[in-house]
Amino acid sequence: DAGVIQSPRHEVTEMGQEVTLRCKLISGHNSLFWYRQTMMRGLELLIYFNNNVPIDDSGMPEDRFSAKMPNASFSTLKIQPSEPRDSAVYFCASRLRDTGNTIYFGEGSWLTVV
Amino acid sequence: GENVGLHLPTLSVQEGDNSIINCAYSNSASDYFIWYKQESGKGPQFIIDIRSNMDKRQGQRVTVLLNKTVKHLSLQIAATQPGDSAVYFCAETLGGSARQLTFGSGTQLTVLP
Numbered sequence: 001d002a003g004v005i006q007s008p009r010h011e012v013t014e015m016g017q018e019v020t021l022r023c024k025l026i027s028g029h030n031s032l033f034w035y036r037q038t039m040m041r042g043l044e045l046l047i048y049f050n051n052n053v054p055i056d057d058s059g060m061p062e063d064r065f066s067a068k069m070p071n072a073s074f075s076t077l078k079i080q081p082s083e084p085r086d087s088a089v090y091f092c093a094s095r096l097r098d099t100g101n102t103i104y105f106g107e108g109s110w111l112t113v114v
Numbered sequence: 115g116e117n118v119g120l121h122l123p124t125l126s127v128q129e130g131d132n133s134i135i136n137c138a139y140s141n142s143a144s145d146y147f148i149w150y151k152q153e154s155g156k157g158p159q160f161i162i163d164i165r166s167n168m169d170k171r172q173g174q175r176v177t178v179l180l181n182k183t184v185k186h187l188s189l190q191i192a193a194t195q196p197g198d199s200a201v202y203f204c205a206e207t208l209g210g211s212a213r214q215l216t217f218g219s220g221t222q223l224t225v226l227p
Contacts, residue, residue: 004157042217042219042220043158043203043217045215091157091158093157102148102160102163103160103215104160105150105157105158105159106157107156107157108156108157
């Protein structure tokens with residue numbers, strides 16, 4: 001079975017550039033989560049969606065970050081403009097909400113902003 | 115000033131020995147707990163879960179113990195193998211339909227040959 005699929009796996013970009021991270025949920029899942037992982041702060045929840053609707057975006061650092069779910073199986077996380085402190089691993093995760101609380105993670109997008 | 119990164123607790127065990135990884139959770143109302151394993155360069159991977167109405171649950175080579183009195187969770191790995199080397203996170207949720215997980219800082223397990 002295909003798991004959560006993220007792209008790009010690695011990205012290096014210059015400060016000020018726009019970054020778009022993409023995520024495809026596990027087929028049939030209806031909750032989506034974006035996490036950020038750094039050595040300083042560990043795993044942090046940025047935002048999550050249920051049935052394409054953003055439920056809690058209180059973890060989004062600032063207005064430079066935005067996330068969308070244009071359809072039930074796909075999401076994007078955008079950073080514009082990017083800054084060096086945004087360098088981190090960004091994980092997407094999904095869950096079948098009605099059957100439990102276990103969420104399944106993708107392999108992550110490793111972002112470096114120079 | 116210089117940033118200081120997270121200093122993960124570490125545990126080193128000999129191959130074939132049993133490992134015990136501990137976790138103290140924060141919210142006494144949490145009712146669902148999960149252990150994740152994260153190998154270098156990969157995303158967290160679900161290992162085992164337990165609900166608060168249980169104090170023990172077993173999987174393949176792994177056992178999770180829950181002590182609600184002291185808000186403590188442990189993961190026991192039997193006959194530890196080199197492939198078990200990873201960072202292990204515990205996570206807790208609040209409410210039966212909790213919307214998000216709160217992750218601990220993780221423990222680095224290193225299996226020695």
